[in-house]
Amino acid sequence: MLLLLSCSEKESQSGITSKKRSNPFYEKAFVLMDNNQMDSAFFYLNKGKDLFLKRNDSFGVGKSYVNMAFIQESIGDNFGCIETSLIASQYFKEKDTAHHGFIFSNYNNLGIASSSLKNYKDAEQFYKKAKPFAKDPIDKMMLQNNLAILFHNQKKYDSAVFIYNKLINSVGPKSDYYPKLLLNYSRSRWFGDQNYNPVKNYITAEKLSQNIDDDWTKDAAYAYLSAYYLNKRPDSSKLYAKKMLTLAKKLKYPVDELEALQNLIKLSDGTEAQQYFDSYSKTQDSLINSQNKAKNQFALIRYESEKAKTENLLLQKEHARHEYQVKVQNLVIGLLVFVFIVIVIITYNWVKKRRERLVLEANNKLQEQRLDFSKRVHDVVANGIYEVMITIENQKDLPKEKILDKLELMYEKSRDLSYDSSSRQEFNEKILTLAGSFDNDNTRIIIIGNDPDFWESLAPSFREELFQVIRELLVNMKKHSFATQVILRFSRENDLFQIFYSDNGVGLSEDFVEKNGFRNMKTRLEDIGAKMKIEDSNIGLKVSINITKLESNKSN
Template identity: 70%
Template structure:
């Protein structure tokens, strides 16, 4: 059914008597308005930025409402509603110069809401739009759109009553008469299935032909094919084909899909298969085009969000006194001073904390080394002395006995070395390793490096992971130019993962794994898996085991 939006005269390129007030981006946007929605949206966004620099809140509102209308036409209804709500904040309900744009904005909100089947909000927005127009064509468009909402809510009698009044008011020669006649007839037929709509549909087709209005003619074909679908297959096929041809000429994929859907229902065999293939191809193309438009609009809107706070301030008119300005400066200065002092204190605290952790780790390592030296003296040195004494005092001692004693010494020294590796909590070894690479230029953040993470991991796997982490930190220091590194240790439901993230230069597009990554993968073979993850900047990888 025909939803009627704002005509070009209702969203005008605002006239101006001063060259300084001309916004070339706003003017250029209308050059592309009916040709290239992306370009039109882009220049409207550029116009918004220029209006913002000029502190022109009315210009901002005009830009936003036009952007919202483009979004609705391209199928981005949620985005359109969001942009229209932003636009409404820049218009004044008491300023008659704003009425035309307020009307278009509320009408667009109603259309977008109706497209999303939110009929309650649609009616509310249409009612608001009525307050800002005295133009008979505007009122006719709103009444038509409101009638469509009643039709979609199955309140056909109310829709028919509205259409009847509109038809009487516009007259047979009006360019809107064929559109209104189609909508009236369709609602009348839905209300009374014994009513024959064909005469009016054909009349609307003939009138639209005289007016060279292909869009209305296309709708007439759609309604005729739908009516004949269940009672006259030949007529349904004829009007569906006419609709398909005209929709292709108009480059309107939604009606192409509707026509193909009807043809699929009344065809069989190879014809039905061909129609179905065409339907799938057009539907995929339409979805891709809508997604592309939404993404494009979202990207441009993202840039707009950066200045949203400033834009909202422009809607209020301030007669700021000197006292208020100075008071504001004082508050900002105090907040800035507080922020600076907080940052300095936080920096000093974090630095001292890291130095303390590094000192504790070094002290613990020193104690472990002393303890290990003592064990070496007690076990190894005393054992060697025992062997020396045996050789000195027993000249005929068998060679096998000496070898047995030496082998025993070897076993004790190996066990001693292994025990020492277990003495130190492995998370402290990792902390000590990271502390040696952490400095003022490169900050390394450890998350989840707890004893519980390493508890059930065997010694050999720990050592391999230790070497890999050291290899990553060495490569980071040599090549990445990173200023921040995050090492995160995740332990969830017996699943462990080590994540490494830095903000350095990352890997080049032509990157090929060489010895470093090859060695790391070989160390993990059979125990864990190293994955290089996609990242916008820097390096991001994970070790899962």
């Protein structure tokens, strides 16, 4: 753990005023960020970005993307952060000084995310690109601190110490940033020279952080003290690890909780060590689940936003161009629009024909199965009955037990025949047939991930219950939602099976009361240990169903 000097995006932009109209979505996002509601803040930043697009405000679009990337980095979605930051860079003008604060923040964020992914070469390049745009003294100090952290992670401890020395001398001991810098300086120096004792500086920084009510710096001081004493004075190491764990819980920062628990596990024995290990496992699972949930939400928000994009992305171009160039540009745009429309029409017709072909193939296969089943019924049941009739007719004194034996044999054959018929159709085809019965010109059913592998690992009882739940969702959609598009997505990650349903219908009203349909679905899912969640949404209905393979195996 290295302590970052954090000048948040919200703070860095507070000195930049916009002459354009206010954007309520953009402004609401920062209220949510203050309340640590990052997923909701991301949603409103995305809506704010769309409003800036409609107003041809490319600067506003860039600001929105920068803050979205900041949120992604804060929850550990480093790949998503880099992707969003690279998009943001397209909307800034390096010659416009009003953009410099955000250009700096964007490059700095790219450096932090790259460093977290151990792409140290890329991180250093991004920090170098950020340097010309660091006009504010705090931004300059933050950039130097992040460079020092990069050098520390690369084990270039002398370079890191050199930067920290300069920063400490520049801010002085009365600065609020002094405890953070003193901690990082002392840690890098200790890593470079194991004979150096950083404890005095650690304790000084911890006391100073108490005076300025800086829990984050105090948390870092406890972490550094616990790490230093780990192999020297176990009792002291354990004391500081417990303090760190308590403070990390107060700060609601599970990453530091895990670091503190790691040390406590090493420093404890028997039952106590097992308790810490259980807490570690639970915290780690919770952190991974929350990060994955946030990543999925961010991806879904971006996906839905992409569908609503218009041709107003690159705006505020130079208007004083030659008349001939304008005509050529308009001609090119017209041709592109025409080609786009042609592609859309061709794609639509192809998808429609493919859907019709799939439905026809499914119906033909079903008809073949019915004919085959009819033939098998004739061969097994009809011929068997005839055989019994002939036997009774020809053998007048046939014992009752023999007749019952023959009838029982026929019963077993007919039951096997029935089971065999019901299992002949692949379950993914059964789902496809179900969806096809609801798919028409007014309502499109889009299915993603409905592969045989998804269903084969689930117990038959689970498959049937999930089939009934999906059918109930489609029936409710048909009766009540007036949706024109439904998405059914099936995904599997290790032993976690997920089914996502979403439509663009009227959704659930605020005074919604569960009726038989929803109660039946919940009851079915509870019987198999699955969990259903109705997502909050401004448009339509979104339902997620989670089930683990472990529960499915128990059913078997």
